[in-house]
Amino acid sequence: MYLNCHTYYSLRYGTIKPEQLLAITSKNGIQTLALTDINNTSACLDFVRLSENYDIKPVLGVDFRNGAQQQFILLAKNNNGFQNINQYLSTFLHDSHLKIPEKAPQLEDTFVIYPYKNQPDDALKDNEFLGIKPQDLNKLKFSKWNHFRSKLVVLQTVSFENKKGFNTHRLLRAIDNNTLLSKLPKTEQGKETDVMLPYNELCETYQEFPELLENTKSILNDCQIAFDFSQEIPNNQKSYTNSETEDYDLLKKLTYKGLSYRYENPDEVIYNRIEKELAIIKEKGFVSYFLINWRIIEYARSKNYFYVGRGSGANSIVAYLLRITDVDPIELDLYFERFINLYRKNPPDFDIDFSWTDRDDITEFIFKTFKNTALLTVYNTFKFKASVRELGKVFGLPKAEMDMLTRGKYQINQLDNLSQLVIKYSKYIQGFPNYLGIHSSGIIISEKPIHYYTATFLPPKNFPTTQFDMVVAEDIGLYKFDILSQRGLGKIKDAVEIVKYNHPEKEPIDIHDIKRFKQDENIKHILRNAQAIGCFYVESPAMRMLLKKLQVDNYLGLVAASSIIRPGVAKSGMMREYILRYRFPERRKDAHPVLLSIMPETYGVMVYQEDVIKVAHYFGGLSLAEADKLRRGMSGKFRSREEFLQVKQLFFDNCKQKGEPEALTEDVWRQIESFAGYAFAKGHSASYAVESYQSLFLKTYYPLEYMVATINNFGGFYRTELYVHEARMHGATIEAPCINTSFNEAYIKGTTIYLGFMFLNALEAKTVKKLLIERQNHGIFKSLDNFIDRVPISIEQLSILIKANAFRFTAVNKRELLWEAHLKINKVSFEEHIITLFKTERINYKTPKLPSTFLENAFDDIELLDFPLCNPFELLQNPSKHPLKATQLPDYVGKIVSIEGYLITTKNTVTKNQQMMHFGTFIDREGYFIDTVHFPPVASKFPFRGRGVYAITGKVLEEFDCINIEVVSMYKLAVIEDPRYADTPKTIAV
Template sequence: MYLNCHTYYSLRYGTISEVELLELAEKNQVQHLALTDINNTSAGLNFVRKAQEKGIKPIVGIDFRNGVDPCFVGLAKNNNGYQELNNFLSKHLHHNKKIESRAPVFNDACVIYPFEKVLQNKQDSFLEHEYIGISTKDLRRLPFTKILDYKDKLVVQQAVTFRNKRDFNAHRLLRAIDNNILLSKLSQSEEADSDEKMLPLDDLLSAFSEYRFILENTERLMGSCNIYFDFSEDRKPQNLVTYLGDAKKDEALLEELCQKGLPERYKHIKIDKVILDRLQKELDLIKKMGFVSYFLINWDIVSHARKQGFFYVGRGSGANSIVAYLLHITDVDPIELDLYFERFINLYRVNPPDFDIDFSWKDREAMTQYIFDRFPNVSLLGTYVTFQEKGVVRELGKVFGLPKEEIDVLCDRKFNVSELDKVALLVIKYGQLLKGMPNYLSIHAGGILITQKPIHYFSATHLPPKGYPTTQFDMVIAEDVGLFKFDILSQRGLAKIEETLEIIAYNQPEEISSIDIHDVAQFKNDPNINKMVKSAQCMGCFYVESPAMRMLLKKLEVDNYLGLVAASSIIRPGVAKSGMMREYILRHRDPQRAKERAHPVMLSIMPETYGVMVYQEDVIKVAHYFADLTLGEADVLRRGMSGKFRSREEFQKVKDKFVDNCRNKGYKDTLIFEIWDQVASFAGYAFAKGHSASYAVESYQTLFLKAYYPFEYMVAVLNNGGGFYSAEFYIHEARMLGAEIHSPCINKSFMGNCIYGKEIYLGYMYLRDLEGKVVERIITERTTNGPFLSLTNFLDRVYISIEQLSILIRIDAFAFTGVNKHELLWQAHLSLSKNTKLDHPKLFNASHQHFEIPKLYATDLEMAFTQLELMGFTLCSPFNILAEPPSNDNGKRDLEAYLGKNIDIYGYLVTVKNTRTHQGTRMNFATLVDQHGEVFDTVLFPPIAAKYFFRGRGIYRFYGKVVSEFGFLSIEVIKMKKQDYIPDPRYADMKTSALRQNSDNK
C-alpha cells in the first residue's frame, strides 16, 4: 500500500537507507513496497536486490519534484517503464529543466498526482495510466471535493520519509544544510510533513475502511507493477555483449590478435609449451566466461592510444593475463613473473578481471571522449560523497548558529562532554546520525560503463561539470547487476615520460631516434639503472622516490626488477601494518630465518617471498592451500578484504570456514589466528602482483630517463607538477646532477620550464603574481618578431603595467641586458605610469627621454630574498642566508663515521611526515638536505616530538644519534632548533638610510 517511499538518496531530504526502509516494511507486515526517491534512482537496484531476499515485492519509481515542490510520482510497471522514467528524469537533470506539472504519456509506467496538486491545478481529466494519490491526512477533505467523482483513479499515497521523531529532526537539519540557513529560519514549506511515517498495515487499511475502492485500486496498481534484475551468482555480464556484432567473429579476432602478439612479445625468447599452454588455458576460460568482448574493447582503447602516440600503463588483476600482454593492454609478462592465473580469472568468479589503464593527465580527456564516440551506451560511473565527521559537525554548527570558534573545538574533538551546552550536544548527537549518509553525487575516479542495454535501463544519469552522463549508482551496485567498469585513469608519471621524450627531441635531436622507451627488458638489465635503485638515487622517479620507498630499497638492497616488484607491494600499508614488512626484510637478508620461522605450508605456497604474504593473490593462495577453501570462497575472502564486496554475512561464513578447516587439519589456534590476522591486515591495501609489476615497469622507464637524460627528465618532472616533493627540491636535484639553473628570462622562458643544453630556465609559472595574459603577450610577441633587445625595445612591443613589469625586472628576467635591475626599475618607472592602459596597441613607438640615473648596485643576498618573495624559494643555497654560519660542515657523507655516536648536523627541510604510534602519540620522520646538497633522514620519537616542532620551511640544527637499520642510516634526534636567516637586506638598507637621515636632520 506504500507507493511513495524515500531513502536518504533523496539527497539532503530522506534519512534512512533502502535496507532500513525494507526492515521497516517487514516490521509493519508490508508485502508490496514502492521506492520513489526524489529525482534520484541511486537506491533502485539494491532495493530490488534486497527486497527479493526479504520476500517483499519491490516496485520502483521516481518522485518528480522541482526542489521540494512535488509534481507527480512515476511508478514502473516493468523494466521498460523504469527505463522510460529514467529517460525522462535524465533529460531534465542534464538540461536543468523544470518538471512540468503534467506528466508525459508513458507506455509502461503509471503516474500518481498528489491530491493537493490536483486541487491546485484544477485538473479534471486523467489518462488511463494516471492516478490521484490520497494520504490519510487527505481523507478529511476528500468528501468535500470533486475528486471523489474519480473513483477508479484514487489510490493510497501515504508517503514514508521517517521512522520516528529523531528522523524528522534529522530531516529538518538536512533541509537547513541544503538551504544554507539557520534551523530557526527554515520555512515549513521546505520540510516534509511530520506524518510521513509507515503505519502498521492494519492501521492503514482501517484508515481507508470507508473507501474500499481506493484500497482495491491500489492493490490492482501494485499488482500490475513487476520489476526484475538478475543478482544471482551465475548472472550474465550486462556489458556490451559483442565487439564485432557476432560472438564467433569476436573469438576469431581475439585468437588472431594473440597469434600476432606472440612473436612481437617474445622476440628474444623461444615460444615454448609453457607459453602456448598458458595462452590456450586463458583463451578457453575467457570464451567460457563470456569475457571476449571485454578484452577486445580494452584492446580497442589501447590501440587507439598507441595510434595517437599516447602513453599508457595497464594495471590491475588483468596484468596477470598473457592474453592482455599479447594484446598490449599491459606490459607485464605473466610467464616471466609466474603470475598467479587464478587471481586473474577463475570459474568461480563472475566478474571479469580489472584493467586499470593509466594515461597521461594530458591525454585522458581525449581518451574518454574517444570511448564515448566509439561505443554505444556509454556512461561514467557515479559515486556518493558522504557526510564525514568533521564536515557534518561544521555544517550542523552553522545550522544551529554556533560561532566559528566553538565549531572548531567540536570538529577537533577538544572538549569534555560534561562541559558542553545543550546546543553543542545536539550537534554531536545528530552529527553521529548523519555521518555516512550520502551528501551529493559525484564521479568515480576512472570508471566507465559500456553496456549492452541503454544505461537508463538501470539508472537515471546526471551531468556533472565534466560533461559526460554519469550513473546515479556506484561500482558495488554496478557489479551486483553485472555491469563491469573500464577504468580509464590518469597520472602525472606518464606525462613526465612523454614530455621528457619531447624535450630530448629538441634539446638532443640526434639522440631521440635511438630511444625505445618500451624496451623495458633492456632497462631491467642495465647496471647503471640497477645501481641507482640499489643506492636509492631515485628522486623524481615514479613510485620509488618517497623517503619510505628509498629507505625500503636500501634495506632490501634491491638491485633488479623482481626485487622492485616485491618492494612496490611491500611498501603498501597492508603488509606494513601486519608487521610482515619487517619480517620480509629479515628473511630477505637471512634466508635461513624463513626456514626456521615460516610455517612449512606457507613457505611452500610462497617460496619467492619467504612465506610472507606480499601480494593480493597470496590471500587466495593461503585460503586455498592453507585453509582448504575453494577458489570461489578464496575470492570472496579477497574481495571482502578489498572493501569492494558488500555481503558481510557471506564474508563471515567464509571466515568461519577458514577457521574450522584449519582446526580440522590439526593447526593450533595460535597459528590459525596469527595467519588470519596477517590475511585480515591486508584490508584492501595489498597490490596484485601484476599491479606491482606494472608499477615497476613505469619505475624502470623513469629511472632510464633520469640515468641517461637527467636534465630533460627533471624539466619534465617540474612541468608536470613534481611528485612527492616540492618544485624547489627538484630544481635542487637538477643542479646536483650538473644543470645550470636560471631564473625566468624574457627571451628564453615560457610558462613551463625549458632547457637549452645543460641550462635550465625556470618558467613564468613560479612567479605567483604574474598574470597569464602578460605571459601570453610576451611569448606571442617574441615568437612572432624575435627576441627582445633591451627594456626599451620590450616596452615598445609589449603592453604591460608597471606592477607586472616590476615583477619581471626584480626576478632578473632582463639579465641579458647587462644593466643592474635597480637601474632598470628606475627606467621602467620613468617610462611607465601606474595608469598605463593595456587595452589598446601603440600605433607608433614612443619617443624615449634619457634620464641621468645614479649608479646602483644589487647584491646576491638581495636577489635571494627577492626570489624568496616572488617564487617562494631561492636559487642560491639557503645556507648562504643564515644569520650565523654553521659551526661545522657535517653532512650525509659523515653519518657512517658517526654510527652509534651523536652528531651535530644542519639540514634544510625537504619534507616531514607526521604519524602516530599504536598508543596514539605523535612522532615525526623528516627528510633534509645538508650543506653539501645531499639528503639525509631523521626521526623524532614521541618524547622528542612532544618537545620540538618543525615550524615550516627553513634550516634546522639537529643533535642526535646516528643509527642503522638494515644498512639504512638515519638520525634519532635528541634536540633541534630552527636557525634564523639574516634580516632581509632590502629593508635593512632602508632602515639604515632612515636612521642616517634622522641623524643628519638633528
C-alpha cells in the same frame, strides 16, 4: 501501500539508509514498497537486490521536484518503464537550466501520482492519479475529487524514521539552503509526519476512503521490476564485432599474431597457457571485454600515447600478446586464476594508465566509439570535520568555536548545548551521501542502454555519468573499464622529447626496451643505492629506505618491493620478516614448510593478493570459489558482507580439522586480514616496476632532461623545489624565468634550466600567451620600453615579471625597473594596443639608483616561486652552529648528534595507542638526505612548524644499512627578517 519513500540518496533531504528502509518496512508489516528518491536513482538497484532478504516486493520510481517543491511521482510498471523514467530524469540532470514541469509527460509503462496541492486542471489520464496525504483528507470531503475516487491514491510520504531523523532532515535542508536553522523556510522542509506507519494504522487513517487503499494496492500490484544479480552472464557490450563467434575468432587471431612481437621462440608452456586462457575467457563471456580494451590501446598507440596496463589483468598472457599490458606472466609465473577463473562470479577489470594530458582524449574516443557508455559515479559523503563546520554554520557558531571542535580539543560535557548538538549530529550524518562525484577512472560499456539501469547526470567533464557506483555496477554484472591518468607517464613521454631537442646528436630512445634496462649496471647501481628521486613509485622516503634495506638491483626484487611497501604487509609485521629472509637466507628456515612451498619466491611471506588466494586454498583448505570471496574481501569493498565472515569461519574450521596449531592459524589469518584494501596483485606490482625502469633509465642517463620533465608535470611525491634541487645536484644551473628565453614550462639548454612562467604565482595564463606569441612573431625584447610597447599588460602583471628578475638581460636593477614600470604604464590592463600612424614618444623618467640585494631577490623568489633559488641555509639569521653533514652520520651510529636540516616532507602516523608520531625527511647544507623519526612524546613537545631549517638533536640509528635519527629535540631556526620590509635592510652583494 507506500508510493513515496525516500532514502538518504534523496540528497540533503532523506535520512534513512536503503537497507534500514527495508528493515522498517518489514517491521511495520508492509509487503510492497515503492522507492522514489528525489531526482535520484542511486539506491534503486541495491534496493531491489536487498529486498529479497526482507521478503518485500520492490517498486521503483522517482520523486520529481524543483528543490523541495514536489511536482509529481513517476512509478515504473516494469523495467521498460524504469528505463523511460531514467531517460526523462536525465534530461533535467544533464541541463541544470531546465525546470521540472507541473505536468508529467506521457511515458510508456509508468504511473503518475500528483500531490493533492498540485491537482491538475484538466482530467487525469488512465495512468495518472492524485495522491492524498492524511492531512488532505478533510479538504477532500468538500472537493470535486471526492466524486472521482477511482483516481485517488494514498500518499503517505516516508522521508525519516523518527523525530531524530526529522531533526537531521531539517539540518540537511539548512545545509543545502546555506542558511541558519532558525531561518529555514517551511517550504524547504518536509513534515514531521513523513514517517512510516504500521499497515493497520495506515488503513485506519484512510478507513473512510477504502477506495484509496484499493487503488494504491492495485497500482503496486501492477508494478513488477526485476534485475539479475547472479552475475552468471556479464551485462557489458556482448560483442565487439557482429557476433560472439566472430569475436572469439578475432581474439584468437590477434593473440597468435602477437606472439612474434613478444617471444622469439615460443615453447609449449606458452602455447598451453594461451589455449587455457582463451578457453576460460570464452566460457566466462569476457571476449568482447578483451577486444574493447585492445581497441582502446590500439587507438592510444596510433596517437603515440604512452600507457601502462596494470592490475590483475597483467596476469594474462592474452593481454600481454594483445599489448594491453607489458608484463610477461610466464617470466613472473603470474597466477591467471587471480584475474579470471571459472569460480569467479564478479567480473575482472583492467587498469590502464595514460598520461594526464592524454586521458581526456582517450575517454572521448571511448564515448564516440561505443554506444552505451557512461562514467561511474562515486558517492561523496559527509566527513566528520566537514560536517562540524557545516552544522556549526547552521547553528550560527563563531569560527573560533568551529575550529576548536574540528581539532577535537574539547571535553564533550563541558560544551554548551549548541556545540554538543553539532558534535552529536555530525557523527550521525557521517557517511551520509552528500553529492555525486565522478569515479577516478571507471567507465562502463553496456549491452542495454545505460538508462535501463540508472539515470545519468552530466558533470563538468560533459560525459554522462551513472547515479550508482562501482560496487552496484559489479552487482549487476557491469564490469568497468578503468581509464586512469598519472603524471609518471607524462614525465617519461616529455623526457624523451626533451632529450631529442637537447641532444640532437643522440640516437632516438627506445623507452620500451625494458629487457635492456633490467640488465643495465648503472641502473642497478642507482636502484641499489636508492638514488631515484623523481622516478615513478620508487622515490618516496619509505621506498627509498626499503630499497636500501633490500639492496634491490633486479626486476623481481623491485616487483616484490612495490608490493611490500603497501600498508597491508607492513602492518602485519611481515615486511620486516621479508627483509630479514631476503638478506639472511638462513632465516628462511623459520618459515612454515607449507607456506614456504606455496610461496618460495617470497620465502613464505605473503606479499601479493595471489599469495592470499594460494594460502587460503592450500593452507586453509578453501575451494577456489571460496578463496575468490576472500579475494573480493581484500579489495575492501565487500568486507561487511556476510559471505566474507562465512569464509573466515570456514578457514578456521578447515585448519582445525587439518591439525594446524591454533596460534599459527590465527597468525596466518591476521596476515590475511591485514591485506584488506591494500594488497597488490603481483601483475600490478610488475606493471609498476616496468614504468619504474623506464624512469630509472632516463634518470640514469639524462638526469637533467628528466628533472625538467618532472618539474613540468608538477613533480611526483615531492614539491617542485626538490626536483629543482635534484637537477642542481646533477650539475644544472638554475635560472629564474626570463622573457627572452623562458617558455610557459621549464626549458633546458645544455645544462642550464630556465624555469617556466607557469611557476610564477599570480601570473595569468593570458599574459604568458601574449608574451610568447609576440616574441615568436617579432623576435626577442630589447628593453622594458620595447616590451611595454609590444605586449599589452597591466602594472600588476608586469611587476610580477620584474620581481622574478625576468628582465635581467637589460642589466638594469629590478628595483629601478619597478619604478620605471609604475611611471610608464597605466594600471588598466589593455586587451590590445591601439595602432596609430605616429608612435607616441615615451618619456624617460630619471629613476633613483636602488640596489637590489641578494637577500631581497631570495625573498622575491619565495613570494613568486614558493621557494628560494639560493641555498636556504644562506637565509638563516645566525651562522650555523652544527656543521655535521649527512654523509658523516654513519660514523656516529649509536651516538647523540646535532645537525641542521631543511625540511622536505613529513609523514604522520598513529601508534597502536592512538598517539601521533612522525617521520621527517630533510636535506643538509650540501643537499644530502637526513631521515628522522619522532616518537609521540617528542612529536608533541617539538612539533614541525612549517618549511624551513631545523636544528635536530637525536640518536643516530642504523638498520639494514639505513641511517636515521631518533629525534630527542628539534627547533626551527630563525631566518633573517624580510629585507624588503625591514627598516635597515642588510645588504649582501649580488
